[in-house]
Amino acid sequence: MFEKIPKPVARRLAIYYRVLKEQSKNGAETISSSSLGRMLDLKPSQIRKDLSYFGGFGKRGTGYNVIDLMKSIEKILGIDKRWNVLIIGAGKIGRALANYPGLIQDGFTIKGIVDVSEKKIGKTIDEHLTIEDVAEMEKIIRERKIEIGVLCVPSDVAQKVLNSVIQYGIKGIVNFVPKRLKAPKDVMIEDVQISLSFKALSFRMVNSER
């Protein structure tokens, strides 16, 4: 029924979305695949193909209506609704994400942040989120209808913590832990591995003559 969608497409849609949002603020009414391509250094045909997996959003001769396409991509990406998010681990990264405006703006609501450390529990982040006890996690997940967990715990406990949150019903994980985690296939994991990006950069800097 559906044509298979290449993996890189989702991320590119999110990139198109970002540009469209910006363009709509600037008052642009329409945009063509070639102008979008120029802004993003992508081939126009790739943009058209990416969109074509989900429908025909453009008008021949004119291009795409900025607002309409933005709304359509919002639906495709599932950010036309808000997702309830729990941050697990109040270390540096966890706390930095707690009020990350990029997330809050685009459909993600941080409903809580938990940690094990006595010292951290009870502390407030930017006057509106209080670090809670990880022991309360099950209750928090169920009562606040948490759908996405952001894993920012030490590597050695990551798999254990993941197993718990999955038991409590979470279906999506953004994983900041530098470790391959196992989960049932109905649980989606997206890895954000900052230190891999640094190493990839190092590699490119060292091997750039090739």
Added chain:
Amino acid sequence: MFEKIPKPVARRLAIYYRVLKEQSKNGAETISSSSLGRMLDLKPSQIRKDLSYFGGFGKRGTGYNVIDLMKSIEKILGIDKRWNVLIIGAGKIGRALANYPGLIQDGFTIKGIVDVSEKKIGKTIDEHLTIEDVAEMEKIIRERKIEIGVLCVPSDVAQKVLNSVIQYGIKGIVNFVPKRLKAPKDVMIEDVQISLSFKALSFRMVNSER
């Protein structure tokens, strides 16, 4: 002369490196592509192929010597030396990275963090890094021989800041700004786009039936 190396290889090497480091701590002496593959959910042939771009590191019948392979990958990735890093922008993300242990351990030395805000300049992060004035950036980059800049500034000034640091001689950028930045091709940019990962997760959660 050299066979072209597929883009995903650098990141996988960094992943192999992580596992090898772990394994060497556990006292493992050798590892085979199939056991590594099992741990990482990768095909053994992919691992062997990835390594083969850079040499023959294994011994037939036995596998790879853990320490030797680790050292070899360190060289390939360019993390056998230390890189001097400047964090540009002392917002949440910038400050979180300032003492990120994952970086410090694996070859990256944070030599400074700068910001424009009067309020932030002079403040100390974790008792060992002081936020400096972005006006000092040129001096800092030249004197401390900064090679890598970590861009954590607001989107609207990102390209301008990037242009400056490139002028000051920086050759590598880890970009946390959600924007496509332009740079001469001898300057390497690695994008870390956290909000794209959240959107990609949302996409997968919504479209998982497909």
Added chain:
DNA sequence: TAGATTGTTAATCGATTAACAATC
């Protein structure tokens, strides 16, 4: 109608994988 731009097909390019001879 003429010009612009889409949506889609088919060709190309790039990455992964299976298979197996080489060899420890």
Added chain:
DNA sequence: TAGATTGTTAATCGATTAACAATC
């Protein structure tokens, strides 16, 4: 020698791109 595992080739798979008819 027999068993294990590499390094490498060739086949397969997946993603991108060019090309163009359709159509606004």
